[in-house]
Amino acid sequence: MLPFASPAANAAAGIGTAVDGIVGTANRAKAWKTATEFESMFLESSLDRLTQSEGTDGPLGENGTGGGIYRSMLTKEYAGQIVKSGGVGIADSIFREIMKMQGASSNGTSHANG
Numbered sequence: 001m002l003p004f005a006s007p008a009a010n011a012a013a014g015i016g017t018a019v020d021g022i023v024g025t026a027n028r029a030k031a032w033k034t035a036t037e038f039e040s041m042f043l044e045s046s047l048d049r050l051t052q053s054e055g056t057d058g059p060l061g062e063n064g065t066g067g068g069i070y071r072s073m074l075t076k077e078y079a080g081q082i083v084k085s086g087g088v089g090i091a092d093s094i095f096r097e098i099m100k101m102q103g104a105s106s107n108g109t110s111h112a113n114g
Contacts, residue, residue: 027102035094039087043079051075 051071082088 035091039091
């Protein structure tokens with residue numbers, strides 16, 4: 001046996017573990033981003049319904065040319081700010097479910113748990 005074979009094998013195993021940690025962290029970051037984007041879209045849709053008006057020319061100029069566009073931009077910003085300030089809890093639930101699904105799909109070798 002070569003004298004460097006055992007240290008090389010140990011180094012390779014260590015690199016494999018480090019790569020698993022990086023992949024797990026990347027998966028967690030991607031899952032969290034997906035969950036927060038979903039929460040933001042949900043809030044945007046909800047806020048859009050709340051800010052709609054029926055036939056009045058309100059402060060956003062809903063009956064004008066750009067009123068709908070401005071309202072859309074405003075509700076998107078509101079939703080983003082709500083998510084940044086901690087959200088309403090939807091992202092947390094979605095994140096946990098994504099992580100469960102990733103654990104189940106990795107056939108027993110979950111990179112998502114940790």
